[in-house]
Amino acid sequence: MSDGFVARSLDEVLFWSRIMKEHSFFLKLGFRCEDTQLIQEANHFYAVFESIEHRANTYSIGTDPYTIRRFNEETFVAVSHIWAFKRKVLGLILACQLPGGTNFPLLVDHVSREANYFRNRLAELNSGKLEPLPDAIIDENVFFLRIMADHAKFISHLLDPSERKLVEQANDFSHDFDQLLFQARDLESMRPQSQTGPLLDQFLDQNKVSVKSLRDFKRTARELIEACRIKSIIHPLLADHVFREAERFLLIIDLFEKSLTGHPVPAPHEVSSFAPNAP
Known part of the structure; x- marks a missing residue:
């Protein structure tokens, strides 16, 4: 294991542990006041991922890779548990056992998909099994x-x-992103024949334009919400949360583009995040 493994592991954990912590907070906000057990569980996961985030900040690029490997394993267990919690909540909502709550079923499914993504990333990092670039891009x-x-x-x-x-x-x-997703899934089903340099380059270019527009919209919405200039029930932290995820996607696209064109890719510790391989 190398410094690259350490840097990338810390980057993934720092970004996604904060996301998991905030998911716990958002889910708690959507529970009814009588859902005391679910609220306690959400508070528990908030504390768990806050602790993981703090621990990750105590490590550095020079930390022993085997220490980071064990840290990844511990984090994997925590992520597996919050994934199971999210799926349990989704089941309760879909079975109409939480009437009056404000967590959309799609939102709960969404946050569980992100937990599964994080879990897969940790497993891949520890196994050292990385996807080829064309597969990762799609x-x-x-x-x-x-x-x-x-x-x-x-x-x-x-x-x-x-x-x-x-x-x-x-x-x-x-609508725009639904269409882009359909196109991406078409490219996915056409592989490996679809994995040519020109097609992948155009794929990234097209997505980048739309993600930048959405990122800018999210930034404006966040600023308006923080200044109390629009009417909504969006928590300011949620506005910032979705903005940060768009920023990460843009960075991943940039790193993929540099890899396709042969330009040097920044080391993980030189940027705020590092493009992960596909789950």
Whole structure:
């Protein structure tokens, strides 16, 4: 194991442990006051991932790789547990056992998919089994395009209906990313024949344009929410949360583009995040 393994592991854990911590908070906000057991479980997971985040910040590129390997294994267990919690909550909602709660079923499924993505990443890092670049490009984009499409839908439904222009913009983004996702899945089903340099390069270029537009929309929405200039039930932390995920997707696209064109790819510790291989 090398410094690259350590840097990439820490990058993944730092980014995704914060995401998991915030998921716990958002789920808690959506439970009813009588759901005391679920609220306690959400608080437990918040504390677990806050601790993981703090531990990750105590390590550095010079940390013994075997220490990081054990840390990844411990984090994998925690992520598996929060994934199971999220799927349990989804089951309760779909069985109409939490009437009056405000967690959308799609949102709970969304956060469980991100937990599974994180879990797979940790397993791959520890096993050292990385996908070839063409497969990684398609799989990462399929995953993140769906995440972006979901975000647009959540924003649309959490804005006050009177914010007609912003709701319309969010719905347009939802449609745009649904179409991009369909295209990505078509490319996925056509592989390996579809994995040519020109096709993958165009694929990344097209996605990058749309992700930048959505990222900018999310930034504006975050600023408006923080300044109390629009009507919504979007928590400011949620607005920042979805913005950060768009930023990460853009960085991943940039790193893939550099890899395709032969430009040097930054070391993980030189950027805020590092392009992971596909789950």
